[in-house]
Amino acid sequence: MKSRRRMPVGVSMLVIILVCIPAMLFGAGKAKVTFFWNLYEGLTEDIRVEFQNAFNATHPDIELECVPVDWELSHNKLTTALAGGNPPEMSVIGTYWLLEFMDMGAVDEITKYVSPATINNIVPAIMEGKIGGKLMGLPVAAGARIMAYNADITKVEPKTMEELRQEAIRVNKPPDRYGFIMPGKKSLELTDFIYFLYAADGDVFQTKPDGTYGKCTVNSPAGVKALQFMVQLAEKDKVVQEGYLSQIRQDSHPTFVAGKAAYVFIGAWVDSLYKTAGSTFNLRYGQIPPFRGSKGKTLVVTDSIVIFKGAKNKKEAGTVLDVFYKDEWKARYDQMIGFPPVTISAGKLPQFQTPLYKTLVAASMRSKGWPLMSQWSECADIIWDAVVESFHGSKTPKAALDDAAAAIDKLRGF
Amino acid sequence: MQEGGRDPPSYRPSCLQTREEVKLPARLKGNSLQASEAKLAYLFLMPATLFLCAFMFFPIFRVIQSSFYATDKLGGLSHFAGLENYVTLFKQSTFRMILFQSVYWTVLAVAIKTLFGLILASLLNVEYRGRRFARTLIVIPWASSAPISAILWIWVYHSEFGLLNHSLRALGITQNPPIWLGTPGLVFYSVIWVDIWLGIPFMTLVFLAGMQAVSVDLYEAANVEGANALQKYYHITVPGIRDVLLIATLLSTLWTFNDFNTIYVMTRGGPVNSTHIIITYLYMTTFERLRWGQGAVMAVITLIILSFCAWIYSRLYFRKGD
Numbered sequence: 001m002k003s004r005r006r007m008p009v010g011v012s013m014l015v016i017i018l019v020c021i022p023a024m025l026f027g028a029g030k031a032k033v034t035f036f037w038n039l040y041e042g043l044t045e046d047i048r049v050e051f052q053n054a055f056n057a058t059h060p061d062i063e064l065e066c067v068p069v070d071w072e073l074s075h076n077k078l079t080t081a082l083a084g085g086n087p088p089e090m091s092v093i094g095t096y097w098l099l100e101f102m103d104m105g106a107v108d109e110i111t112k113y114v115s116p117a118t119i120n121n122i123v124p125a126i127m128e129g130k131i132g133g134k135l136m137g138l139p140v141a142a143g144a145r146i147m148a149y150n151a152d153i154t155k156v157e158p159k160t161m162e163e164l165r166q167e168a169i170r171v172n173k174p175p176d177r178y179g180f181i182m183p184g185k186k187s188l189e190l191t192d193f194i195y196f197l198y199a200a201d202g203d204v205f206q207t208k209p210d211g212t213y214g215k216c217t218v219n220s221p222a223g224v225k226a227l228q229f230m231v232q233l234a235e236k237d238k239v240v241q242e243g244y245l246s247q248i249r250q251d252s253h254p255t256f257v258a259g260k261a262a263y264v265f266i267g268a269w270v271d272s273l274y275k276t277a278g279s280t281f282n283l284r285y286g287q288i289p290p291f292r293g294s295k296g297k298t299l300v301v302t303d304s305i306v307i308f309k310g311a312k313n314k315k316e317a318g319t320v321l322d323v324f325y326k327d328e329w330k331a332r333y334d335q336m337i338g339f340p341p342v343t344i345s346a347g348k349l350p351q352f353q354t355p356l357y358k359t360l361v362a363a364s365m366r367s368k369g370w371p372l373m374s375q376w377s378e379c380a381d382i383i384w385d386a387v388v389e390s391f392h393g394s395k396t397p398k399a400a401l402d403d404a405a406a407a408i409d410k411l412r413g414f
Numbered sequence: 415m416q417e418g419g420r421d422p423p424s425y426r427p428s429c430l431q432t433r434e435e436v437k438l439p440a441r442l443k444g445n446s447l448q449a450s451e452a453k454l455a456y457l458f459l460m461p462a463t464l465f466l467c468a469f470m471f472f473p474i475f476r477v478i479q480s481s482f483y484a485t486d487k488l489g490g491l492s493h494f495a496g497l498e499n500y501v502t503l504f505k506q507s508t509f510r511m512i513l514f515q516s517v518y519w520t521v522l523a524v525a526i527k528t529l530f531g532l533i534l535a536s537l538l539n540v541e542y543r544g545r546r547f548a549r550t551l552i553v554i555p556w557a558s559s560a561p562i563s564a565i566l567w568i569w570v571y572h573s574e575f576g577l578l579n580h581s582l583r584a585l586g587i588t589q590n591p592p593i594w595l596g597t598p599g600l601v602f603y604s605v606i607w608v609d610i611w612l613g614i615p616f617m618t619l620v621f622l623a624g625m626q627a628v629s630v631d632l633y634e635a636a637n638v639e640g641a642n643a644l645q646k647y648y649h650i651t652v653p654g655i656r657d658v659l660l661i662a663t664l665l666s667t668l669w670t671f672n673d674f675n676t677i678y679v680m681t682r683g684g685p686v687n688s689t690h691i692i693i694t695y696l697y698m699t700t701f702e703r704l705r706w707g708q709g710a711v712m713a714v715i716t717l718i719i720l721s722f723c724a725w726i727y728s729r730l731y732f733r734k735g736d
Contacts, residue, residue: 076701083489083701100704104487175574185596186684243573245596245685255574378703388685392598 030063031313036091037066040337087308089317095302099374108309113318129304137304143268143339144300144363151282153262160292168239179239181264187248190380196226198297216408219401227397268338285359300367480710489706499707516691520671531617539625556615564679567608598688624658664727
């Protein structure tokens with residue numbers, strides 16, 4: 001009987017030992033750093049795994065886990081993690097989310113954890129994450145948007161939107177060849193409408209003398225002109241790829257790199273997409289053209305890395321960033337996603353002296369970012385709905401933008 | 415009567431004996447036994463009770479509480495707001511439209527699933543060659559993961575490369591097929607079809623199990639009486655599977671009303687809210703717009719609606735025993 005009674009005790013001890021020993025051997029004592037590694041069209045997967053393994057091999061006291069996160073899910077994943085009180089040590093974010101996360105009191109000042117050598121090596125002009133004199137987010141990617149075109153279909157690099165439209169109509173032969181690529185399904189970023197809005201010298205909000213944002217001006221004549229032009233291209237001229245209403249950026253760009261379209265407004269990742277697809281057509285770059293009579297600007301999008309206040313191992317997260325921002329890794333990362341380098345040292349490397357990067361640098365000279373405000377995600381959502389309603393014809397561009405502007409003003413308390 | 419004036423105890427298996435009939439050892443008789451049994455019962459129930467309290471009752475209480483509070487961006491309660499969240503939400507025409515859309519979504523999907531389930535179960539209940547294979551085929555949509563099925567259907571519906579539009583073009587039905595997931599009037603039905611497609615196997619299998627439990631004698635008697643197939647189906651099969659029908663429909667109603675996967679993966683409620691149902695709108699309001707109070711209100715409304723459905727079904731189900 002005694003031996004029978006002892007058996008469960010023995011089994012329990014065995015289980016505890018079996019569970020604890022591996023934990024002691026492999027995990028205990030290590031500071032775990034979780035890094036939400038956002039995917040740039042899946043272009044950084046190789047370097048993610050390689051960096052993680054290399055870092056873990058050279059830093060026995062830190063366990064780095066780079067978690068691949070889809071951009072479309074990233075905001076929700078972070079919000080849920082923050083609300084659950086279990087944020088990752090750090091994450092890539094769209095810089096325009098920064099104020100929202102700061103409102104939550106979730107983000108820590110990055111200069112506390114990252115070495116001055118790393119920070120001083122970053123191009124000062126792109127420090128968009130510097131708020132109230134404090135650097136809250138380290139720029140990880142900054143790229144102005146450009147136009148790419150298939151020179152096997154057209155040799156024309158349009159100087160105005162009107163020229164672009166004319167040429168798109170001329171070369172358009174659906175379903176084999178489209179004049180212009182444009183996503184029409186709502187996604188996380190409101191990029192396409194903004195390209196046309198900025199090209200018409202429009203803006204989303206009034207900017208007050210103190211730099212803060214006033215009423216929504218998306219329904220200004222420039223805004224209406226931009227949206228009318230988009231609707232014209234898609235619904236009247238029908239030069240946009242088939243099924244654009246059900247496609248987000250990631251769905252629509254493959255049609256361009258497949259060589260089936262003349263023009264697309266895109267980011268620097270076009271080069272990587274083109275190479276990954278094994279395309280051979282004559283790819284060229286130009287600036288997003290302004291409307292006739294407008295000066296026009298292009299959109300520049302920056303992404304940042306932030307360290308979260310509620311995380312356990314922030315000091316170790318800083319160590320990870322110090323390693324990641326060395327040319328060995330960061331320059332390769334920039335090259336993979338196709339963005340111009342954010343570090344001064346990488347900017348001098350020969351691989352960044354190409355026509356693409358020259359076009360990107362020229363674009364950044366005439367670029368403008370998103371409105372940096374905590375409610376931007378919701379405002380973008382409302383404008384997206386107006387754009388989609390116009391495409392569907394349920395509202396005219398003017399009516400849709402009037403409604404959107406009113407809804408945004410109401411949301412922001414104007 | 416035997417000696418001593420007592421009836422002989424008739425044999426009953428021990429599992430059917432009542433507690434009074436079980437002969438107990440002397441040491442276990444009396445109140446001490448009851449007390450120790452009760453203690454044991456509480457002990458066994460304790461883990462499940464604690465689990466329920468921690469992971470069901472507390473979150474439900476917390477959600478109800480949140481619906482009456484203003485919250486910060488991380489969901490922390492800031493101050494009591496009374497019915498403000500409820501009023502704000504019901505003032506939104508979008509929310510009212512989505513509430514109606516949720517009911518329409520559920521009624522339509524459950525009705526079609528039930529209809530298809532009954533038809534398919536009836537077909538699978540008939541003896542023929544290849545019936546086993548047909549039954550296996552029916553289970554496939556149910557056996558596959560819902561998000562993966564939804565992704566698969568996105569590709570089926572893809573306007574340029576999708577199987578559906580390709581077939582429509584190849585068969586010469588139309589050269590300009592519709593944009594299934596981009597047109598507001600159409601997208602709702604495109605997405606609901608995927609929910610229906612995923613739900614039919616469950617209904618079919620449950621109905622089939624019910625049909626197989628109906629006594630063959632009843633059908634034989636009906637044959638003798640000269641009943642035709644339709645009469646047999648209406649007077650024997652349907653009443654025979656009534657309970658199963660109610661339970662399956664109730665479960666399907668609960669699942670369909672809460673079908674987050676299909677909509678979120680396929681359209682995220684768009685375009686322009688045309689495929690949102692309460693559960694997806696709740697997610698968007700809470701986790702994307704960080705309006706935790708309004709999200710809590712939607713959760714409370716969902717709880718009320720589904721509890722009401724369950725109550726109606728239970729009334730119908732237990733009426734049989736009256």
